Amino acid sequence: MLRQPRSVLAVAFASIIAFMGIGLVDPILKPIADELGATPSEVSLLFTSYMAVMGLAMLLTGAVSSRLGAKKTLLLGLVIIILGAGMAGTQDGVAGIIAWRAVWGLGNALFVATALATIVSSARGSVGQAIVLYEAALGVGIAIGPVVGGLLGHLSWRGPFFGVSGLMLIAAVATIFLVPATPKPPRATSLAEPILALRHRGLLITGLTALLYNFGFFTLLAFTPFPLDLGALEIGGIFFGWGVLLAITSVWLAPRLQRRFGTLRPITGALLAFALILVVMAVFTDHKVVLAAGVILAGAALGINNTLITETVMKAAPVERGVASAAYSFVRFAGGAVAPWLAGYLGERVSVHLPFWVGAASVLAAALLITAGRRTLAHVEDPAQASGHTVAEAAELTAADS
Template identity: 50%
Template sequence: MRPSAKGGVLRQPLSVWATAFAAVVAFMGIGLVDPILPAIAANLDASPSQVSLLFTSYFLITAVAMLLTGWVSSRIGGKRTLLIGLGLVVVFAALAGTSDSVSQLVGFRAGWGLGNALFVATALAVIVGAATSDAGGVPGGAGGRPPSGGRGGAESAIILYEAALGLGISLGPLAGALLGDLNWRLPFFGTAALMAAGFLLITTLLRATPPPPERTRLSAPIRALGHGGLSTTAFTALFYNYAFFTVLAFTPFVLGMGAHGIGLVFFGWGVMVALASVFGAPPLQRRFGTVRVMYLALGLLIVFQLGLAALGHGGVIVCTILSGIPIGLNNTAFTEAAMEVSDNPRPVASAGYNFVRWMGGALAPYSATRLAEEVDADLPYYVGAACCAIAIGILVVRRRHLEALVRVDVDHALRDAPAPA
C-alpha cells in the first residue's frame, strides 16, 4: 500500500509494534526449515518428496483454517485469537523439535499451521485496526472499513505488515542455518522460544479487543469469493503462489549446499522480498497501477523460473536471490488488491483470499519434488513458469472485475498529488 504524507510507517502505537514483532517470528516459520531440509531427510531417512510434506501439511491446514479465523475472532475478539494462535505455534513448534520420524514432523507442522493461520489472519486486521484508530479513523479489525480520514494509518500499517513478512522470510532461513548447523532440531525450539516472547508482548501491550457487534458467519469467506474481483485476485494468487513455493521449497534440494550455504542464499532472497515489498511496490503502484505491477512481477518471475531450469549452479543461486524481487512486488500488490477490490469487510476478504492462495503453497512443494524424482529436476521450474503464465491469463481475461483497483489507484494519485499553489 502507499502511505500518505499524513501517515508514517514508523509512527505506530506499541500494540502495532508488538503484533508486528510476533508476525516477523510467525513468518520466520515459513522459511525456517529451508536450510535443514537435506539434514532432515538424512537424519529421518526420508526422500525429498516426503520432507516436502512439511510445507504441504503446514499450508494445507493454514488454508483451511483461514475459513475459521473470522468466525473465531468475531466471537472472542482479536487479542484472544492472536494469543490462541501464538500458543498453538509455541506448542507444536516445540513438539516438532522432538520428532523421531518424518510423519511425526509433518503432523506437528500441521498443528503449527493451524496456530499460524489464527495468528496471521488476525494480525493483519489487528495491525490495521490499531493503526487506523491511531490515525484518527475507526478500527478496521472489527470487520468494517476505515473512513478516508483513517486510511493513511491503515496503508502504513499494511506496509509494516508486509515488511514483517519480508523480514521474517529473510531471517527464517538464516536462523534455520545457524541453529540447524548445530542440530536440525534447534530451529524448532528457537521458534517456540521467540513465539513465547511474542505471546508475552501481546499479552502486556495489546489492549483487549472486544468482539465486533456482528458475528462473522462460517460461510462468509466463501460467500466473499462470489465477488468477481476478489475471486480473480485469489485464483491469480493461487497460481502465483505455486511458483513462489516451488522456489522456496524445492530449490534447497537443487543447490547442493550445506545448511549455511542454503541459509545465506535464502537470506539474500528474503532481503529482496522485503525491499521490493516496502520500497519497490509502492512507487511502482503509484506510477503504473496495482494490476500492471502484477503483470510486471509475474513476467519477471517467469524469467527467473526459466533461469533456474536452464542455468548452472551459479545461475541457480543468482536467479533464486533475484526471484525475491517479483515475489516481494506481488506480495504487496496482491495484499492491496485483496483488501480493496471488494466491499467485503477486510478480515472476511482476507480469509477468503488466503484460503485460495495458500492452496498454491500446499500443492507446490510435494508436486515439485515428485516431478523432479519421477521425471526431471528442471521440470518443476517449467511448471512454475507455466503457472505464472496462467496467472497473467486470468488477469487479462477477467480484467473487468478489477476496475475497482483502477479507481483506488486514481484516488491515491489524486490524494498524493501536490496541492496547487
C-alpha cells in the same frame, strides 16, 4: 510508517517472528532428508501439511476472531504455534514432523489472518500504508528466518523447530503486555462468509492469481535446496538474500511503482519477471550459481507482487477485511499445499528440471489471469486510496465526485 499506535507495532513485531517460521525450516529440508532417510517429496510434505491446514483453517479465523476478539485470537494462534513447533523438534520420524507442522499451520492461520486485519483496521494512514507495514514485517521475518534456521540447523535439524517455539513465546509475551485488550466485534462472523465472499469476481480472481503464483513460489522455496545440495548455512545465506530483496521491494519499490503505473500493471510485470526467473532456473538447474542467483532475484519480484496483491484483496470486494483476508488466504494456500509435494515428486521421478518448468507455467497463468480480470478489478486503481487517503476519506471523495 512507524508512527503507529503501540498495538499496531506490537502486532507487526509478532508478525516478524511468525514469518520467520516460513524460512527457518528451509535450510534444514535436505539435512532432515539425509538424517531420517526421507525422499525430497516426503520432506516437502512439511510444507504441504502446514499450508493445507493453514488454508482450511482460514475459513475459521473470522468466526473465531469475531467471538474471542483480536487479542485473544492472536494469543491462541501463538500458543498453538509454540506447541506445534516445539513438538515437531522432538520427533524421530518424518511422519511425526509432518503432523506437528499441520498443528503449527492451524496456529499460524489464526495469527496471520487476525494480524493482517488488525494492522489494516488499526493503523494510521491509508490501507496501502498499513499493508506496506504488514509486508515489511513479512519481509524482515522471511529474511531473518533462513539465517537463524541455517545457524541452528548447522548444529542440529531440530534446532530451528525449538527456535521457532522459543521466539513465538517472546511474541506471545509481547502481545500480552503491548497489545491492549480488544473488544469483540459487534457482529459474529459465520463460517460460511469467506466462501460466500468468493462470489465477488474481483476477490475470486485475486485469490486464484495468488494460488497460481504461490505454486511457483513454493516450488522455489521447497524444492531448490535439493538441486543446490549445500549445507544449512549456505542455504540460509541464499534465502537471506532472497528475503532482503523481498523486504526492500515490498516496502520501497512497490509503492513507487504503484504511484507511477497503478496497482495491476506492476503486479503483472512482477509475475512475468518471476516466471522468467523460473524458466532460467529450469534451463540451468545443474548450475548452482544460477539457482542461487535465481532464488535471490525472485525475492524482488515477489516483494512487489505481495504488497500490491494484498492491497488489491483489501479493495476487491465489498466485504469486511477479515472476511476478505480469510477467503483470499483459503484459496491461495491451496497452491502452497500442492506445489512442494508435486515439485519433489516430479524432481525424483521425471526430471530435476521439470518442477521449475511447471512453476514457471503456473506463474505465467497467474499473470494472464490478473490481466484478463483488469476490468473487474478496475476499482482498485482508485486514485484517492492509492494517493494516501484513508478508506473513510476515499469514500467521502467518491461521494463528492458523484
